[in-house]
Amino acid sequence: MQAYLEGRMTIRQCAxxxxxxxxxxxxxxxxxxxxxxxxxxxxxxxxxxxxxxxFSDKEKINL
Amino acid sequence: xxxxxxxxxxGHDRICKSSVxxxxxxxxxxxxxxxxxxxKLLLLIKQLPGSALCPEEVYQxxxxxxxxRGYTDALLIAKEIFLPEPPQVKNVIVKNRLRTPGIxxxxxxxxxxxxxxxxxxxADDIRLRKKAFGIGLETHNTPEFLMYYLEYEDFASALDGLxxxxxxxxKNANIYLEVKRQWKKKLKYVKLRRKRCKHxxxxx
Numbered sequence: 001m002q003a004y005l006e007g008r009m010t011i012r013q014c015a016x017x018x019x020x021x022x023x024x025x026x027x028x029x030x031x032x033x034x035x036x037x038x039x040x041x042x043x044x045x046x047x048x049x050x051x052x053x054x055f056s057d058k059e060k061i062n063l
Numbered sequence: 064x065x066x067x068x069x070x071x072x073x074g075h076d077r078i079c080k081s082s083v084x085x086x087x088x089x090x091x092x093x094x095x096x097x098x099x100x101x102x103k104l105l106l107l108i109k110q111l112p113g114s115a116l117c118p119e120e121v122y123q124x125x126x127x128x129x130x131x132r133g134y135t136d137a138l139l140i141a142k143e144i145f146l147p148e149p150p151q152v153k154n155v156i157v158k159n160r161l162r163t164p165g166i167x168x169x170x171x172x173x174x175x176x177x178x179x180x181x182x183x184x185x186a187d188d189i190r191l192r193k194k195a196f197g198i199g200l201e202t203h204n205t206p207e208f209l210m211y212y213l214e215y216e217d218f219a220s221a222l223d224g225l226x227x228x229x230x231x232x233x234k235n236a237n238i239y240l241e242v243k244r245q246w247k248k249k250l251k252y253v254k255l256r257r258k259r260c261k262h263x264x265x266x267x
Contacts, residue, residue, distance in 0.1 A: 010190040011094060012167040022093055022124045023134040030229050036094055037187045037204055037225065039235035040242065041196070047207065048246055054087070054183050054203060055211045057112045 001034045011036070087113035090177045091152055092186035093125050096144065098205040100136040102224035105143045108151050110212050115152040116182070118172040122154035166194055174200065187230070206231065206239040215247050 003009040009017075015025035029036060040047065089111050096117075099105045108115055117125075126145050129137025144151045161175045170191050177184045177200050184195050184202040195202040209221045219240055225231040231239075 004189065007189045007193045010166050010170045010188050012169050012188075013190075016167055021128050021132060023097075023129055023132065023137060026094075026097055033229060035230055035232045035235070036189075037098065037206060037231045037235070038189050038192075039238050041192075047242065050201070051203070051207060051211045054201060055110075055112065055208070 001029065001032045004029060005034055087111075088180050088182035089113060089115045090173060090180070090182045090184050091115055091117045091121070092173050092184065092188060092191060093121055094187035094191070095185045095205055095208075096125060096140050096152075097136050098187050098225065098230050100139045101228040101230060102221055103139075104209070104221060105140065105151075107209070107212050108144065116155050116176065116180070117152050118157050118169070118176050119154050120157075120169045120172045124169060161198070163194055163198070166190065170194070174198070177202075206236075210239060210243050210246070215243055218243050 001014075004011065004014055011022065011025050011029070014029075015022055018025065018028070020028065026036070091108070096105070099107065122145065125137055126141045130141055145154070155176065157172045157176045157179065159175060159179055161171055161178055163171045163174055166174070170188075173184070173186070173191065174195060176182070177195065178198070184192070184200055185204075185208060186192055186195070186202060187204045192202050192204065205225065206222065209218055213221055222231065222236040222240055226233055226236050
């Protein structure tokens with residue numbers, strides 16, 4: 001559980017190690033109160049422009 | 064990323080204007096799909112401006128294994144995402160493997176597809192996201208995706224859902240909510256400034 005939280009193992013690696021499927025591993029983490037999602041990344045300052053760039057509708061560049 | 068080149072003709076004056084439309088693609092990981100399934104917001108995937116894809120291995124993991132073992136979230140994901148025609152998310156075979164060290168082969172197929180298609184990764188898995196950052200891939204998690212598509216109040220209730228299903232802790236939920244609040248405030252200020260500028264130019 002700690003290995004997942006610290007970003008040392010992915011959910012799939014934890015599942016493979018315990019011999020369970022992805023959903024079961026997800027449930028194990030949940031039952032152990034381990035949040036799958038972390039907080040903001042270190043580059044949070046650039047988050048809003050990045051979100052706009054990633055999700056805004058088709059970008060047109062006129063040549 | 065698919066790049067389409069369009070040629071515009073303006074009336075009969077034979078003036079051609081070429082333009083490049085960049086159509087983004089998004090690669091969805093199981094961790095992201097499960098988070099959206101928990102809070103019943105899978106249909107938001109429709110809002111993505113480009114194609115949503117996943118490697119064949121993720122499809123097998125979520126739909127085939129998930130349905131065989133009777134997981135409720137798998138049923139919801141299959142019903143809302145993969146079974147409709149056309150599906151909301153297409154599963155594709157990954158051709159070139161990155162062979163990223165320190166992750167599982169299925170994790171590697173996710174990152175390989177993102178790199179191959181110059182796409183954006185949507186995932187919640189902490190290490191998978193770290194690895195993606197490490198090799199310069201653009202990645203966003205569920206709260207970031209929701210922050211873009213939902214209004215403040217709806218975003219707050221979606222975060223409550225993620226906390227309720229213990230996918231996110233309260234402290235981090237509040238941080239995401241604060242970022243959204245600041246964003247809302249900034250947008251309000253920009254709108255107000257634009258309104259004032261218009262008023263001044265009319266009066267002037």
